[in-house]
Amino acid sequence: MYVSSIHLNNFRNYKSFDLELSDGVTVFYGKNGLGKTNILEAVFLSVIGKSFRNCKDVDLIKYGENDYFTEIKVSDDITENISIKYEKNKEKYVKVNGFYLRKLGHLMGNLLSVIFSPEDLQLITEGPSERRKFMDIAISQLSPSYYFDLLQFNKILAQKNSLLKKIKYQNAKEDKVFLEVLNDQMSDIGSKIICKRNEFINEISVLASKNNEKISGKEILDIQYDSGSFGDEYIYETNLTDIKEVREKLFNVMSSKSEKEIEREISYIGPHRDDIIFKLNQNDIKRFGSQGQKRTAVLALKMAEIEILREKSGRKPIFLLDDVLSELDIQRQRALIESLRDIQTLITCTHIDNTLEKYSGYKAVSLEKLIEKNSLK
Known part of the structure; x- marks a missing residue:
């Protein structure tokens, strides 16, 4: 699988933009402000239907325009092209292989990709929401x-959160009955989410640990799934691979904590409280790790994500590297470059790094010249 072309209209800083791509490594270089990251953003938009920058669709529209359009053509047995159109105050339209998708979720799995940017350090330094994401x-x-x-x-x-507030101030009997219904529904769906997350972290932890040891030479990375789904009870005695057991205990804890949740006016039991713990040599890397160690851990994690997507799907994901080489030392750069051997990788940077110059087979694209070429069409 690889992206063979990108077409953009009124997307970010691009009025009209066309780019042909080949498999392998392509490096977009140029000064800051030219829109290098916007190219990667358009690709990742076609993966999940949303920007990786935590912004709204309206923010993707070129200033002064009313809509944007992106089209990504893919060389793959399953997906041929993905197009997305969004107009202010209207629905977003997504087409895959020429057919409109009724739900954005149906876009998932058509194009596989991993994004690695300097902001990914937040996976370790920031709160649990980043890690759940x-x-x-x-x-x-x-x-x-x-x-x-x-x-x-x-x-x-x-x-449920709305109902908890209502119960606290009105205390209607029928509302408490409905609360049990919602707890049952949350336990049913939440148990599926918990088991999937547990399986994923168990698998990626092994791969990331190997990657981290290879990059650092000796340090042992341990990544653990920290399910806050049960509060302080049951978690260490619950088999997170048994969905029936997880469902039962999740419901029991929710029911036992109902009065506290009503008092607090918020649900604090469930997978929306989950987290990931990163440990390096058995120490909490968030508290005790250096910046270099944190970067290495995130790099090892992203490389492991590539491996898992590839192994599970049988397809090659696209690796998007947004201005990260300058953040890594030579040893980490080499480890990263080694992981790119046979997958399409799109890299942005301000200049061609010495490490890249030693890597054969990459294609360098001057974004300044590319923008000039598109403006002459």
Whole structure:
């Protein structure tokens, strides 16, 4: 699988933009502000239907315009092209192989990709929501049903939080009955999410540990799934591979904590409280790791994500590297370059790094010249 062409209209800083690509490594270089990251953003938009920059669709529209359009053509046995059109105050339209998708979730799995940017250090330094997002994007690419489970769970969660506030101030008997119904639904869907996350982290931890040891030479990385789904109870005695056991205990804990949840007006039991723990040589890397060690851990994790997507799907994902080489020392750069041997990789940077110059087979693209070429069409 590789992206063979990119077409953009009114996307970010591009009025009209066309680019032909080949398999292998392509490096987009140029000064900051030219829109290098926007190219990677357009590709990843075709993976999950959303930007990796945590922004809204309206923010992707070129200033002064009313809509944007992206089309990604793919060389693959399953997916040929993905196009996305969004107009202000209207629905977003997504087409795969010429057919409109009724739901955005159906986009999952058509194009597989991993993005690695300097902001990914937040996977370790920031709060649990960043780490849940990482799990959710990776798993959804392999299992679209997981994505729909997430949507349904979050919908029920919002209902429950609203109901908890209502019960606290009105205390209607029928509302408490409905609360049990919502707890049952959340336990049913939540148990699926928990088991999928547990399986994913167990698998990626082994690969990331090997990668980290190879890069650092000796340091042992351990990544653990920390399910906050059960509060402080049951977690260490629950078999997270047994979905029936997880469902039963999740429901029991929710029921036992109902009064506390009503008092707090918020649901604090469930997979929306999950986290990932990163340990280096048995120490919490967030608290005790250096910046270099944290970068190495994230690099090892992203390389492992590539391996898992490839192994599970039988297809080659696209690796998107947004201005990360300058953040890595020579040893880490070499380890990263080695992982690119037979997958399409799109790299952005301000200049061609010495490490890249030693890597044979890459294609260098001056973004300044590319923009000039597109403006002359």
